[in-house]
Amino acid sequence: MTNIVVLVKQVPDTYSERxxxxxxxTLDRESADAVLDEINEKAVEEALKIKEAGEGEVTVVSVGPDRATDAIRKALSMGADKAIHVSDEALHGSDAIATAKVLAAAISKVEGFDLVITGNEASDGRGGAVPAIIAELLGLPQLTHVNELTVDGTSIKADRYTEDGVTHLEANLPAVxxxxxxxxxxxxxxxxxxxAAKKKPVETxxxxxxxxxxxxxxxxxxWSSVLEASPKPPRTAGERVEDEGDGGSKVAAYLVAQKLI
Ligand SMILES: Cc1cc2nc3c(=O)[nH]c(=O)nc-3n(C[C@H](O)[C@H](O)[C@H](O)COP(=O)(O)OP(=O)(O)OC[C@H]3O[C@@H](n4cnc5c(N)ncnc54)[C@H](O)[C@@H]3O)c2cc1C
Incomplete structure (x- = not known):
């Protein structure tokens, strides 16, 4: 029996203007469509695969405003069993440390959990820090940026692919x-x-x-705050190089001027 917790975050749809x-x-949540972060769909999928390979239970945990229930219901409709939704006005504008503290406390509510699965980074905040902070707070090993995962009894094996090669990771459960x-x-x-998801328990x-x-x-x-932000400037027209037998050197001169070579 593997008792799995999956952390899911509702984020503004990357197709909307954010x-x-x-x-x-802080993020203007009302101005964009809100969706379950795509990387978290993958985290849920991985948990369901482990559950389906043997016995197991999948609890979804999310920290977010009331409408994050939609993201939670999506995870439940994929096949997760139950959910914890932490929703509180006091959380508005929380940083990664505070968010992780709250998530760690919510995970601790899931009795006898073996495995916490998260995305490697959220598509809005993109801090990529929450999983590591949670592992530290819970005193658990962390296996990050994982491309392949196998649960083997009381231990877990994971592979991480990078441009430099494959890293093999192994830890005893519980782990993040x-x-x-x-x-x-x-x-x-x-x-x-x-x-079925409509009837699954969600503890708020x-x-x-x-x-x-x-x-x-x-x-x-x-601990940090966004002081100022400005919209990305619109793309300007590119520079056109006519090839009169010297196209290569013109392109090279352009790249040198841009300090790219
Ligand atoms: C517009 C904007 C303004 C911000 N302003 C500030 C600021 O002023 N000061 C500041 O310190 N921080 C600020 N943040 C950071 C923000 O609070 C973080 O988004 C949040 O703390 C989590 O970090 P992350 O999204 O980078 O998560 P990551 O570490 O990138 O997330 C990795 C994984 O952790 C899990 N996870 C992360 N968050 C949650 C969650 N809420 N519920 C469930 N699972 C979760 C998910 O599985 C996710 O895939 C801002 C973010 C945005 C988008």
Whole structure:
């Protein structure tokens, strides 16, 4: 029996125009469609594969505003069994450390968990730090940026592919694993799965329910803040090089001027 926790985050759809709110430079969640982060669909898929290979239970944990329930329901409709949703006004603008503290407290609510699966980074914050902070807070080994995963009784094996080669990782459970984009192709929720998800239990908790002090979370307590942001300038027209037998040297001169070679 593998008792798996998957961390899922609702993020603005990367196809929408994403903006910061003028008031406090936090994410303007209302201006974009919100979706379950694609990398988290892969984290859920990996958990379901482990569950389906033997006995197991998959609990989804998310920290986010009320509408993050939609992302949670999607994970449940893919086949996860139950969920914990931490939703609290005090969390607005939390940094990666505060978010990880709350997530670690929520994970600890799942009795006897063996494995925590996360995405390697979220497509909005892109900190890529939450999995490592959680592993530190829970005192667990971390296997990050994983491309292949095998659970073998009480231990876990993982491979991470990089441009320089393959890293083989191994740890005893419980452990924290963050998955990379190439790990799998997530399933689509079936109609039956969508109907079943409506009845699956979702426990909604506040930070106080988790024993976390509201003074440790939120924008006012973040260790870093976004002071200023400006939109990316529109793309300018490229430079056209006419080849009159000297095209190669013109391109080389351009690259030298740009300090690219
Ligand atoms: C517009 C904007 C403004 C921000 N402003 C600030 C700021 O002023 N100061 C500051 O310190 N930080 C700021 N942040 C960072 C923000 O708070 C982080 O997004 C958040 O703390 C988590 O970090 P991450 O998204 O980079 O997660 P990552 O570490 O990239 O996420 C990796 C994985 O961890 C899990 N995970 C991460 N977050 C959650 C979650 N909430 N629920 C469930 N699972 C999760 C998921 O599995 C995810 O795939 C800002 C972010 C944005 C987008």
């Amino acid at each position: 903006k910061l709110s003028g008031a406090d430079n 694993v963050s998955v990379g984009e190439k790990i799998n192709e997530p399933r689509y929720p079936s109609f039956k799965g969508i109907m 908790l506040t930070v106080a329910d988790l024993g976390v002090d509201a003074g440790e979370v939120g924008l006012g307590n973040a």
